[in-house]
Amino acid sequence: MAMFEHLDDQTEPNVGALELARVLNRAGTIQTRRRWFAVLTVSCVLLIAAIGALLSRPFDTPASTLSNYQFNLAKGPLPLGSPVPTTALVDVQFANGQAGYALALHRNEVVLAASGDGGSTWTVRNTDLPAGLGPGAGYPGQFEFVGSIGYLWGASSATGAPLWVSDDAGASWHKAPIGPYVYDASAIGLNVWALYGTCSSSYAASTSCSVNVEQSVDGGTSWSSLGAIASGEPVGGRSIELARITTSRSYVLENVTNASDTANWMLAFTNDGGGSWNTRPAPCNGAFSNGAEVAASSSDDLWLLCGSQATAGEQSKQLYRSGDGGGTWRLVASATGLGTPPPSSVPTDPLPLSGYIAPFTVGHHNLAVASPERAWLFPARADLYETQDDGTSWAPVSDLSPAGFADGGLGNISFLNATQGWICEYSVGLWHTSDGMTWHPLGAS
Amino acid sequence: MIHCESDRGEGEVYGTDVDLGFSEYQLMAAGVPRSFELAFGDLYRLAYRVAYRILGDRAEAEDIAQEALARATLRWDKLHDRPEGWISRVASNLALDRYRKVRRRPPAQTGPIGVVDDQTVERSDLVVALRRLPRRQREVVVLRYLADFSEADAALALGCSIGSVKTHASRGLSALRRLYGDQETARGDVRAS
Numbered sequence: 001m002a003m004f005e006h007l008d009d010q011t012e013p014n015v016g017a018l019e020l021a022r023v024l025n026r027a028g029t030i031q032t033r034r035r036w037f038a039v040l041t042v043s044c045v046l047l048i049a050a051i052g053a054l055l056s057r058p059f060d061t062p063a064s065t066l067s068n069y070q071f072n073l074a075k076g077p078l079p080l081g082s083p084v085p086t087t088a089l090v091d092v093q094f095a096n097g098q099a100g101y102a103l104a105l106h107r108n109e110v111v112l113a114a115s116g117d118g119g120s121t122w123t124v125r126n127t128d129l130p131a132g133l134g135p136g137a138g139y140p141g142q143f144e145f146v147g148s149i150g151y152l153w154g155a156s157s158a159t160g161a162p163l164w165v166s167d168d169a170g171a172s173w174h175k176a177p178i179g180p181y182v183y184d185a186s187a188i189g190l191n192v193w194a195l196y197g198t199c200s201s202s203y204a205a206s207t208s209c210s211v212n213v214e215q216s217v218d219g220g221t222s223w224s225s226l227g228a229i230a231s232g233e234p235v236g237g238r239s240i241e242l243a244r245i246t247t248s249r250s251y252v253l254e255n256v257t258n259a260s261d262t263a264n265w266m267l268a269f270t271n272d273g274g275g276s277w278n279t280r281p282a283p284c285n286g287a288f289s290n291g292a293e294v295a296a297s298s299s300d301d302l303w304l305l306c307g308s309q310a311t312a313g314e315q316s317k318q319l320y321r322s323g324d325g326g327g328t329w330r331l332v333a334s335a336t337g338l339g340t341p342p343p344s345s346v347p348t349d350p351l352p353l354s355g356y357i358a359p360f361t362v363g364h365h366n367l368a369v370a371s372p373e374r375a376w377l378f379p380a381r382a383d384l385y386e387t388q389d390d391g392t393s394w395a396p397v398s399d400l401s402p403a404g405f406a407d408g409g410l411g412n413i414s415f416l417n418a419t420q421g422w423i424c425e426y427s428v429g430l431w432h433t434s435d436g437m438t439w440h441p442l443g444a445s
Numbered sequence: 446m447i448h449c450e451s452d453r454g455e456g457e458v459y460g461t462d463v464d465l466g467f468s469e470y471q472l473m474a475a476g477v478p479r480s481f482e483l484a485f486g487d488l489y490r491l492a493y494r495v496a497y498r499i500l501g502d503r504a505e506a507e508d509i510a511q512e513a514l515a516r517a518t519l520r521w522d523k524l525h526d527r528p529e530g531w532i533s534r535v536a537s538n539l540a541l542d543r544y545r546k547v548r549r550r551p552p553a554q555t556g557p558i559g560v561v562d563d564q565t566v567e568r569s570d571l572v573v574a575l576r577r578l579p580r581r582q583r584e585v586v587v588l589r590y591l592a593d594f595s596e597a598d599a600a601l602a603l604g605c606s607i608g609s610v611k612t613h614a615s616r617g618l619s620a621l622r623r624l625y626g627d628q629e630t631a632r633g634d635v636r637a638s
Contacts, residue, residue, distance in 0.1 A: 003590050004498045004571075004590055004591055005593075006564075007497070007498040007501065007564060007567070007568065008494060008497065008498060009493070009494075009497045009503060009506070011503075012490070013489070013490065013493045013503070013506070013507060013510070015485070015486045015489045015490060019485075019489060019507075019511065020482065020485050022511050023485070023489075023511050023514040023515045023518065024515070024518065026511055026512065026515035027515040027516070027518040027519055029515075030515055030516065030519060031519060
């Protein structure tokens with residue numbers, strides 16, 4: 001025992017209040033250090049966890065965290081449920097205030113995205129859509145959803161451009177037994193109409209093709225013919241628009257070519273559910289016969305937009321209104337240039353000259369009418385314009401003017417009712433209004 | 446309470462011999478129980494002794510003792526029954542670590558040039574030998590021969606039997622002697638060369 005006693009200090013150390021005070025002071029220091037260390041450790045753990053979560057979840061985060069660039073860097077096929085940035089959306093439709101569907105571009109392919117929160121976040125629903133929808137095909141197609149039943153058309157192939165139907169909210173699609181070329185479709189509940197013919201959208205004008213109407217009353221499962229629209233003249237496949245007001249009253253705007261190859265627009269309408277059709281001339285003539293769109297706020301209140309040849313981001317336009325279902329038309333506004341003199345009956349150029357309307361833009365979603373007084377016009381390569389005085393005057397929507405919607409990307413404007421609407425443009429983003437007045441961005445911009 | 450037979454007279458018990466004059470209020474404000482203040486003197490001297498036997502430096506040993514006691518205050522609720530063993534081990538570990546750091550610095554010249562202090566050499570051998578011991582043997586050696594615990598107190602502090610303490614102490618001593626011998630041999634070889 002005491003084998004190291006010889007190593008002891010021969011002088012006893014002082015042990016008193018001073019030493020105790022030093023010890024207590026040091027204990028306090030240690031405790032403070034430990035607390036800081038604990039705080040630092042927790043902070044580091046949280047930071048590492050956050051970084052890890054960011055690095056490990058390119059596709060399990062809300063869409064708002066992804067940019068369009070990041071989205072398109074991801075290799076396909078994308079896993080279902082992968083977030084889609086709103087900047088990748090090119091066409092948006094909502095079945096109700098919450099459930100929305102969109103075509104989105106991913107690496108030059110079109111995927112179907114879905115949202116369950118009014119458009120704030122989007123996820124991939126289907127990456128195996130029918131071929132021919134991508135920008136490589138020149139046309140991303142059109143679609144519509146009523147509840148979980150979806151209709152998709154515009155995907156061209158060598159054998160036709162069929163109508164595709166989905167019964168499971170876009171997860172899978174099957175071909176409707178109509179065609180071979182479906183030009184437009186519209187659903188009101190389970191009642192679906194589709195315009196189809198035997199000519200593709202790029203057929204020669206001299207080819208005689210008629211437009212036929214098929215109807216399904218069970219959400220696209222079975223179809224029956226409603227006959228041909230009595231135009232009696234050749235029509236251009238892409239320049240056909242179906243506007244359904246009710247299940248019985250519908251309009252078809254079609255581009256017809258007469259014997260001298262002069263294009264004119266006709267408006268066919270039915271008031272008995274397609275049992276009979278009447279055709280009236282539409283006032284899109286002469287220099288304004290290169291494009292047209294029709295929209296309605298009620299059975300008889302029609303808005304008709306006519307356009308000239310589009311070039312360099314501009315297109316002369318005329319806006320007509322009809323209060324009797326197309327029986328008579330009234331010119332209410334115009335935008336003239338490019339060799340089209342201003343008409344004397346309307347104020348000079350209240351419509352924007354910039355921007356294109358159909359068929360120089362995707363689909364027929366450039367004009368949205370909320371009421372006989374209010375409407376929005378979103379020409380491709382232009383801002384969103386709004387009128388609150390029957391279309392007499394138009395002004396850019398100030399909320400959206402700085403957002404970059406005039407960049408010229410694919411996009412559309414869609415309204416669920418008079419106040420709730422969405423506008424999207426590829427690489428710009430998705431915006432929403434719930435009062436028909438103010439617009440707010442959704443997700444990433 | 447543990448009685449250290451070799452160092453203390455009969456009836457002398459840790460925690461009963463020093464009152465440093467701190468009021469209850471002062472101690473409460475510092476978060477220190479009264480029992481710690483009462484045991485402070487003996488525990489401080491114990492930690493100082495262990496550290497000094499390893500380091501041979503008064504200032505360093507005081508610093509080690511303060512550090513060990515400061516740590517003890519933070520876990521006093523767990524230690525106050527038998528704090529001596531824990532403090533001895535903490536003091537020895539701190540001293541071994543401190544020795545390594547001190548050795549990295551150029552040694553202070555305290556004597557005539559060329560004269561090597563025997564205790565300095567012995568402490569160096571002791572540190573090397575302790576570091577090479579298995580943990581349990583090192584703990585027993587520290588308690589028995591640096592803190593001068595009895596076998597019974599060492600067993601109580603380590604939570605093992607006296608027989609186990611004897612075994613570890615015997616093996617530890619043998620290893621120390623062997624390591625000491627190796628160190629002596631190594632020094633001799635160096636000197637011979």
